Amino acid sequence: MKSHRKELWFEVPRRRGFINITPEVEAALDESGVQEGLCLVNAMHITASVFINDDESGLHQDYERFLEGIAPHEPVSQYKHNLTGEDNGDAHIKRQLMGRDVVVAVTDGRLDFGPWEQIFYGEFDGRRRKRVLVKIIGE
């Protein structure tokens, strides 16, 4: 069994944003030499998500509006978590709704995707460097 580990680093310049990280994950898969297996991609931070959906800017605006509607950033005093001095209580909820990790099948050395699947890093408390972990196991 082969295994490969890679950290990807991102810094989103605003509080929230989505980054298509599919090319970086594909590069990690190429490095691994794995032909058949599973590829785990997860946020290493608890105010960020990794999820799979469409690379379409209107959709990303819809996600932003939906998440701000359901768990708004302000007023920050509405979240008990922010009594710790943080202002990211909303980000912990948004990340939970969008998910922490995805597992992608590896087949013939490729990410085994449907027609529109792309992997995104979802940032909900940005403006600092944060990490995604890629772990690939297989043969």
Added chain:
Amino acid sequence: MKSHRKELWFEVPRRRGFINITPEVEAALDESGVQEGLCLVNAMHITASVFINDDESGLHQDYERFLEGIAPHEPVSQYKHNLTGEDNGDAHIKRQLMGRDVVVAVTDGRLDFGPWEQIFYGEFDGRRRKRVLVKIIGE
């Protein structure tokens, strides 16, 4: 290490619906010959979910009502994604809330389930043929 890949195809005749796909996943596991490992089941489309819950029609009606309440299909103009000519902006949100994939342990050649766990395909933009991927690795 063994690996096995299978696509399952479904066509839900309405816009939304839930299908219990546990028997099809069990059949794929039987074909794989894997006794100990992991089984990934994921929607290959970004307006559909794979999730695990109860096979109870009242619950499925509750999910439908909850999801329509939180991210209604109409008016379709409320979603910027629909400016592309699509009318499935809501489906991309519903799928995100219900999840893209599940990973199930394989033990003694069986899906290692709790008492009521069943695997469902959740369709949010149906009336066409769509796919689920099953990938099993192990020994």
Added chain:
Amino acid sequence: MKSHRKELWFEVPRRRGFINITPEVEAALDESGVQEGLCLVNAMHITASVFINDDESGLHQDYERFLEGIAPHEPVSQYKHNLTGEDNGDAHIKRQLMGRDVVVAVTDGRLDFGPWEQIFYGEFDGRRRKRVLVKIIGE
């Protein structure tokens, strides 16, 4: 390839609650002898979650308030699932939003975590003994 399976049992004394189960998962990993691989942790019950976030009591109160706001327990008559005689229709929705399972990379014999990641059991229909499954595969 090695594999290891362990069930963890919990009884939350109230209807809802969160338990940090990271030490129990780490113990299972130690028992497994796996150095490189993947660790699946999933609720075996469909009214409970396993998720990764921060061990901070204010945040857990925020999750409780958010989930009760979006899918309140009462009136129980609002859920068709409760026509079966159950009163946990809300719990099936809450679990879906928080997630059933997490997959954690195993590197050098450790759970490969970011700085604040901790694994939680999320109970939404407690006051009885329920199980979490840990399945580890690798080498």
